[in-house]
Amino acid sequence: MSRKEAPWAGLLKAALAGQVSNQQVATALHLSVRQVQRRKRRFRAAGIRGLVHRTRGQPSPRRLPAAVRQQVAGLLQATYQEF
Secondary structure, three states: OOOOOOHHHHHHHHHHHOOHHHHHHHHHHHHHHHHHHHHHHHHHHHHHOOOOOOOOOOOOOOOOOOOHHHHHHHHHHHHHOOO
16 A cells, blocks of 8 residues: 555545544545545445555556567667667
């Protein structure tokens, strides 16, 4: 979990227990009430793992293929070495 995601669990637990309102959580996390409701649902279903961004640890869909990266690395070492 990142520093930004760390306080979410405590606040969402309090919201699920009825100790604080969705509006209070939304204000504290700088989110909309609707987004707090979505995160509460994911937290209830998957726990803390549901709060972590789903694409964390996945390669970027915009990543260049390995063959292209190797070709660029070869050009940088040979042709454009002093550039």
